[in-house]
């Protein structure tokens with residue numbers, strides 16, 4: 001009962017994608033989902049996510065949802081506002097999604113359950129279980145669970161890295177974002193999000209549901225929490241709940257895999273939301289980790305070290321590539337923005 005091929009911590013996009021992909025390879029999988037799905041930010045999805053969703057088996061469900069679609073976004077990045085189109089083909093313009101986080105997560109988890117994954121709700125991972133040099137399971141609020149492979153998909157608090165004291169390398173100055181929702185009418189905003197940047201930082205605004213708008217603000221420095229703040233165009237609208245905040249300093253856990261464990265999604269690395277594909281990256285890391293595990297399961301344990309090294313390199317190279325892209329964009333509006341040399345942090 002309490003031994004699985006794969007135990008996944010967290011039911012966000014990384015955890016669900018990993019669980020579905022492992023189940024598709026014939027592995028027995030359990031997901032422990034701590035808190036009920038919440039309205040997390042992360043709604044804007046690039047059209048490039050569609051082939052991934054099809055592969056996971058949720059493409060049609062997401063296409064048939066009521067999520068708002070957009071063909072690109074407005075950009076005002078140190079110069080005049082222009083429209084940045086995603087692209088098009090013979091079938092017409094490509095469209096992204098404004099996927100409401102909790103509904104999107106539920107679609108993925110429902111698909112995981114349909115593909116035979118066991119899901120334990122309101123169950124929190126507490127400590128990893130280690131035998132010899134290997135992770136062999138976790139202690140949870142609902143008891144002990146054994147696994148051949150443990151997948152940490154717990155998000156940007158880096159659960160496993162903190163439990164193991166794995167170094168978390170920081171590559172940017174400290175970056176905090178503040179975000180919130182408002183409701184009402186905003187005739188200046190169509191279904192395409194707007195990104196406005198200047199030398200102090202940037203603001204992202206988007207319609208995420210009929211009459212509901214989301215905003216995110218990042219200041220390059222002098223971040224001060226102001227619960228009343230929101231973009232000027234939303235001042236006349238009614239706030240929905242209180243605004244939230246998140247530390248989005250660019251960071252990576254370099255030891256993102258080891259004997260018996262894999263770290264995925266935001267738990268492995270974080271970039272600020274301007275990178276614009278945190279959800280897509282989380283899903284891809286879920287699929288990649290599942291691919292690695294399936295390879296070890298079929299080719300034998302002696303392949304494990306080689307596959308682990310490949311996974312860590314893949315994570316690291318992708319992170320550095322995206323961080324360099326962000327740096328180039330930030331220097332266009334703030335030439336003083338710097339790339340911090342790796343700093344080791346517990």
Ligand SMILES: Cc1cc2nc3c(=O)[nH]c(=O)nc-3n(C[C@H](O)[C@H](O)[C@H](O)COP(=O)(O)OP(=O)(O)OC[C@H]3O[C@@H](n4cnc5c(N)ncnc54)[C@H](O)[C@@H]3O)c2cc1C
Pocket residue numbers: 009010011012013014015032033034035037040041042043044045123124125126153154155156159177178179216246264265266267273276277278279280282
């Ligand atoms: C303000 C803001 C705006 C963003 N905008 C976008 C955007 O427009 N587009 C985009 O693609 N991305 C965006 N992102 C990033 C995106 O939200 C994340 O990259 C993505 O959610 C990462 O997915 P994940 O599965 O790794 O982690 P999460 O989505 O954080 O999921 C982790 C899950 O693990 C659970 N968990 C944590 N600890 C435990 C435990 N001990 N036991 C059991 N369960 C646990 C949590 O409850 C949670 O459900 C944004 C982020 C922020 C902060």
